[in-house]
Amino acid sequence: MTLLPTTLITGASSGIGATYAERFAGRGHGLVLVARDNARLEALAARLRQETGVAIDVLPADLTQHDELATVEARLRDDATIGILINNAGVAQSGGFTDQSTDSIERLITLNTTALTRLAAAAAPRMAKAGEGAIVNIGSVVSLAPELGMSVYGATKAFVLFLSQGMSLELGPKGVYVQAVLPAATRTEIWERSGIDVDTLPEVMDVGEMVDAALVGFDRRESVTIPPLHVATRWDTLDATRQALLGDIRQAQVAERYRVTV
DSSP states (O other): OOOOOEEEEESTTSHHHHHHHHHHHHTTOOEEEEESOHHHHHHHHHHHHHHHOOOEEEEEOOTTSHHHHHHHHHHHHHOTTEEEEEEOOOOOOOSOGGGOOHHHHHHHHIIIIIIHHHHHHHHHHHHHHHTOEEEEEEOOGGGGOGGGSOHHHHHHHHHHHHHHHHHHHHHGGGTEEEEEEOOOSBSSTHHHHTTOOGGGSSOOBOHHHHHHHHHHHHHHTOSEEOTTOSOHHHHHHHHHHHHHHHHHHOOSSOOGGGOOOO
């Protein structure tokens, strides 16, 4: 019998992370659950152990704190049983760009980009050496839409998308699968924590439905999964257009419209 890889999930105490924990435990994977709220992690772990019988470790950590982030990085580097990383921990944005404090901006960027990147970087070399593994980075459709007015948050999620695509190109040939998941608004606690009333949002997806869709993409080995996108060819067209642009921007001379005439 093949032993399934352990799955490490960040932001696992509630919402998307907790749902991923339920789904992977239901598939028979052992878990390492990471979040700040130890009590909620322990309660989730106890319930899933009883329901599924899988082995579950709880690793409380605030990923914006260097020492605590380093502890999770060490676990990813050293624990060869961990074959799947769900990079889910993140925070949303409340208010416009000029309403953000420098401290809130720093925390958002630290959690949504720096911590996510460092955890992926901790896991990737070991997985690449083994020739197998999976890294799932949770982004957002906001990364595609500055018009939605969540400038800093959207920028961090655009980073996640770009990083995931680059990682996929580099790590895919080495046997490591990388998936970017781009949810739309999903009914989780992230909104309340950010001062946003989720009931004021026009369309909100159930978290279980979102994660189940993301796992369909995971099983199909999609590089980018957008659960709310009904017309898949629109993403294909956007990505094909972007790739076609690459030939146009590899030029030694500036475009004619920018030439200075004397």
